[in-house]
Amino acid sequence: MRKARESKGVLAVLAVFALGACDGAGIEYPEDSWERDGMIFGMPEARVFTEDYTGPPVVGEYLTMPPSVATLDYDGNRIHEIRLDTFVQEVEVERGNRFQAWTFGGTVPGPVLTVRQGDLVRFTMANRTNEEVVITEPGTASPFLEQVVDNPWMAPEAAIFPMAHSMDFHSGTVAADDKWRTIPPGQTIEFEWVANYPGVFMYHCGTPSVLMHTAMGQYGAVIVLPREGYPDEVDHEFALVQSEFYLGPRGEDGLRSYDHQAAVDREPTIVAFNGHRSRHVVEPLEATEGDRVRMYVLNAGPNEISSFHVIGAVFDKVYPEGNLENVQHGMQTITLGASQGSVVEFIIPEAGEYKFVDHTFAHPERGAAGGVIVVAPRLE
Numbered sequence: 001m002r003k004a005r006e007s008k009g010v011l012a013v014l015a016v017f018a019l020g021a022c023d024g025a026g027i028e029y030p031e032d033s034w035e036r037d038g039m040i041f042g043m044p045e046a047r048v049f050t051e052d053y054t055g056p057p058v059v060g061e062y063l064t065m066p067p068s069v070a071t072l073d074y075d076g077n078r079i080h081e082i083r084l085d086t087f088v089q090e091v092e093v094e095r096g097n098r099f100q101a102w103t104f105g106g107t108v109p110g111p112v113l114t115v116r117q118g119d120l121v122r123f124t125m126a127n128r129t130n131e132e133v134v135i136t137e138p139g140t141a142s143p144f145l146e147q148v149v150d151n152p153w154m155a156p157e158a159a160i161f162p163m164a165h166s167m168d169f170h171s172g173t174v175a176a177d178d179k180w181r182t183i184p185p186g187q188t189i190e191f192e193w194v195a196n197y198p199g200v201f202m203y204h205c206g207t208p209s210v211l212m213h214t215a216m217g218q219y220g221a222v223i224v225l226p227r228e229g230y231p232d233e234v235d236h237e238f239a240l241v242q243s244e245f246y247l248g249p250r251g252e253d254g255l256r257s258y259d260h261q262a263a264v265d266r267e268p269t270i271v272a273f274n275g276h277r278s279r280h281v282v283e284p285l286e287a288t289e290g291d292r293v294r295m296y297v298l299n300a301g302p303n304e305i306s307s308f309h310v311i312g313a314v315f316d317k318v319y320p321e322g323n324l325e326n327v328q329h330g331m332q333t334i335t336l337g338a339s340q341g342s343v344v345e346f347i348i349p350e351a352g353e354y355k356f357v358d359h360t361f362a363h364p365e366r367g368a369a370g371g372v373i374v375v376a377p378r379l380e
């Protein structure tokens with residue numbers, strides 16, 4: 001193990017030979033990082049500080065609102081400067097039901113970050129739970145902020161609920177006690193991680209009670225594309241994050257409360273895709289007969305197992321956790337435990353409506369976990 005440390009001090013430069021169409025662009029990893037079996041480890045210690053920051057709470061060109069997935073318009077690897085502040089918003093989770101969520105970036109789930117295997121993420125998060133952060137003004141700091149303004153479903157409104165939080169990226173391989181540490185309101189944390197493994201990964205707040213912090217809305221997805229990409233050309237890519245909401249009675253403020261006992265008892269009020277019970281039923285995904293569709297699916301939980309299925313289709317190829325070395329064919333349903341992700345591909349057989357569901361049917365019964373893909377006929 002220690003042997004790998006011999007390369008300490010040497011700038012670990014990406015092995016570009018594996019990149020195919022790459023233009024040779026490599027990146028320099030942190031000075032004290034080291035390489036083992038093609039992976040980069042040894043990130044600098046996290047920095048916690050106070051800053052006078054009033055800028056956009058979400059910054060990053062490859063952050064999107066699901067089902068949107070960012071296209072990586074660069075070859076090889078790059079360094080991503082990502083900001084995802086944590087703050088409080090009132091959000092709609094089903095028609096007529098809003099609750100005060102703890103968020104990363106202002107929505108539930110938080111933005112989807114798409115990077116390429118080998119990329120370095122320089123991450124900044126300010127804990128702004130003690131201030132009102134408005135995200136419905138048009139912003140240009142990320143596609144995500146633009147998409148929030150255009151999205152009629154969550155209608156996030158700024159709120160205040162000071163609380164200590166943290167960020168845990170499952171896609172990062174670092175010392176959790178350092179990088180994933182909890183910071184109080186008013187503080188900012190910065191740390192780095194390398195996307196060593198391809199896949200669909202969860203991020204979430206890891207501050208106790210982790211069940212409560214995730215159930216309150218602090219989660220999202222990171223898509224790490226394999227260096228060589230997935231082999232098949234697809235016509236559409238969608239990101240789906242499944243999760244549960246545990247709602248108590250409506251308060252005087254009109255908001256549904258959070259019911260922690262229901263979360264402990266695993267009795268979700270709503271099981272939703274992309275944070276809203278009916279969004280993808282009313283506003284379906286769209287495709288055309290004969291299309292190959294790729295979905296990046298994450299089950300954020302926090303408790304339930306998803307049996308993800310598309311009614312009328314068979315998953316032609318499945319990459320469990322999104323890794324090319326895991327491949328399955330002809331799957332009717334995939335099972336995703338809490339925090340598991342997968343890449344599924346299927347061919348749309350003919351024009352019509354295709355529902356995507358959690359085939360653990362207690363979940364649709366309790367509040368959906370459903371959506372529709374509307375398919376248009378082929379033109380030729």
Ligand SMILES: [Cu+2]
Nearest residue numbers: 165205207213
């Ligand atoms: Cu938290």
